[in-house]
Amino acid sequence: MKRLKLILVLGACLALLASVGVAMATTGATTGYPQPRQVVPTTLSAPFENRYVLTAVGSGAGIRSGEMKFEFEEGSSPQFLVGISQFYVYSPTGEIETALFTFYPFTELPGGKGLKAPVLKVGASASYGQVTQDGEIRLESPVGDTMKGTIRIHGDGPWPVEFRVLGDAQSYHGSPPAAKQIPEAEPTNPGWGADASEYVGEYELTNASEDPTAKAGTLGAVIGVAQGLGVNGAVVTGGSMKVEGDPAVATVKVQTGASNREFTLTDLAWEGDKRTAQVHDEGVESPPVGRFEGTGGKGMVKGSLVSGHSLYKVEFQLK
Amino acid sequence: MKSRPVVTLLLLAVVGAVLVAGCGGGGSSGGSSKGGSSGDFASVAEAACTKTNEQIAALGTPQQAQVSKYMERTEALIEELHEQVQAAAGDGSAEAAYVEGLAKAVPLINEMTNAARNENFDAVRELSSGLIEIHLGELAEAAELKTCAEVPVSES
Numbered sequence: 001m002k003r004l005k006l007i008l009v010l011g012a013c014l015a016l017l018a019s020v021g022v023a024m025a026t027t028g029a030t031t032g033y034p035q036p037r038q039v040v041p042t043t044l045s046a047p048f049e050n051r052y053v054l055t056a057v058g059s060g061a062g063i064r065s066g067e068m069k070f071e072f073e074e075g076s077s078p079q080f081l082v083g084i085s086q087f088y089v090y091s092p093t094g095e096i097e098t099a100l101f102t103f104y105p106f107t108e109l110p111g112g113k114g115l116k117a118p119v120l121k122v123g124a125s126a127s128y129g130q131v132t133q134d135g136e137i138r139l140e141s142p143v144g145d146t147m148k149g150t151i152r153i154h155g156d157g158p159w160p161v162e163f164r165v166l167g168d169a170q171s172y173h174g175s176p177p178a179a180k181q182i183p184e185a186e187p188t189n190p191g192w193g194a195d196a197s198e199y200v201g202e203y204e205l206t207n208a209s210e211d212p213t214a215k216a217g218t219l220g221a222v223i224g225v226a227q228g229l230g231v232n233g234a235v236v237t238g239g240s241m242k243v244e245g246d247p248a249v250a251t252v253k254v255q256t257g258a259s260n261r262e263f264t265l266t267d268l269a270w271e272g273d274k275r276t277a278q279v280h281d282e283g284v285e286s287p288p289v290g291r292f293e294g295t296g297g298k299g300m301v302k303g304s305l306v307s308g309h310s311l312y313k314v315e316f317q318l319k
Numbered sequence: 320m321k322s323r324p325v326v327t328l329l330l331l332a333v334v335g336a337v338l339v340a341g342c343g344g345g346g347s348s349g350g351s352s353k354g355g356s357s358g359d360f361a362s363v364a365e366a367a368c369t370k371t372n373e374q375i376a377a378l379g380t381p382q383q384a385q386v387s388k389y390m391e392r393t394e395a396l397i398e399e400l401h402e403q404v405q406a407a408a409g410d411g412s413a414e415a416a417y418v419e420g421l422a423k424a425v426p427l428i429n430e431m432t433n434a435a436r437n438e439n440f441d442a443v444r445e446l447s448s449g450l451i452e453i454h455l456g457e458l459a460e461a462a463e464l465k466t467c468a469e470v471p472v473s474e475s
Binding site for chain 2: 222261308
């Protein structure tokens with residue numbers, strides 16, 4: 001029974017994918033989705049049944065453009081919505097990749113202001129035969145031809161999104177225009193938490209990679225220097241962080257084999273789970289060479305530390 | 320009278336045999352072998368590696384702006400090391416493999432230096448994968464070159 005359900009859901013996904021970007025609105029593309037436990041009143045969900053193009057998105061989401069379609073499951077009673085989207089996203093190496101998502105099951109936002117649904121990952125990025133939850137989409141009821149909301153994907157976000165309703169005859173033929181990138185609000189609260197005791201102390205690196213300089217002999221040092229370079233993510237084989245002082249300053253040590261680098265982070269700021277700082281490579285007084293942007297909380301800080309042309313992905317845990 | 324040259328020849332043969340036996344026997348560090356290194360090569364290579372490792376370690380870890388100069392200096396040092404060990408290498412397979420490893424590294428480091436001059440640091444990193452694949456430390460271990468197998472530790 002479970003397998004039958006899965007086959008039906010996957011079949012429906014494929015049918016929906018085929019329907020995204022089709023000029024004329026079609027009906028009956030979604031079949032096989034089981035009746036959700038929670039019923040959303042049709043008066044609330046009916047205005048969402050449309051095709052959309054992404055017009056604006058938070059810059060942190062890494063989404064360039066996209067199209068989306070919501071429609072009622074054929075023959076469902078009571079009627080329920082299923083959504084499908086095709087986003088073009090920036091890969092870590094800067095290339096454009098296709099990301100396919102379905103949105104199901106929809107539930108009501110508090111106060112009946114709109115709908116929310118889990119974001120399910122489908123297609124090439126999911127393992128065969130699996131539809132995995134990747135985030136959540138929250139949408140306010142459309143106003144005119146505009147629909148606003150937020151999206152969380154890849155375990156990150158939320159980021160603001162804005163869609164425009166497409167007319168029946170409108171189509172971008174699979175090449176939707178680039179959405180406006182909404183700059184993210186910068187955290188302004190000083191430190192990396194409401195209370196210094198939450199973040200002051202010594203941290204250990206928890207995402208160390210294998211040492212590429214091992215067994216390299218005399219070449220180990222130059223390999224260590226080289227592997228610690230690059231905007232695509234330098235190799236980090238070890239490291240530590242110490243946060244102290246008022247205003248708080250963080251000393252970050254990263255190792256790539258026998259090659260050691262030390263950075264000083266100033267202007268620590270936070271907002272929700274967001275953490276930012278200025279990066280200096282020669283002490284507090286030296287000019288900033290980059291930024292740290294990431295997330296944190298409960299003794300954990302993780303994110304990207306940029307120094308010039310190098311980017312270090314680091315995850316620290318308070319000891 | 321005729322027996323004197325025969326005795327002389329016999330004496331020479333005995334002395335020669337003793338000398339050959341003396342050279343061949345005892346001590347594994349004597350002649351060149353197919354596995355490890357000859358004594359001369361090992362001492363030359365180890366001395367060269369000690370000096371090179373010290374000089375590389377003294378360069379420290381460069382900041383972004385100094386990567387190009389760091390690469391230039393490292394290139395010169397590895398090239399010099401290669402020339403020294405190549406000149407001392409015998410016919411052992413392990414030492415030949417170590418010299419070959421260094422020979423492969425030299426043009427790669429040259430490419431990395433050029434990339435660093437153009438501030439293409441991603442290319443510097445990608446090219447360094449070629450250096451990793453050489454496994455020079457393992458080649459040094461196989462050639463019984465202890466110092467050459469060590470990774471220079473930066474002082475800063």
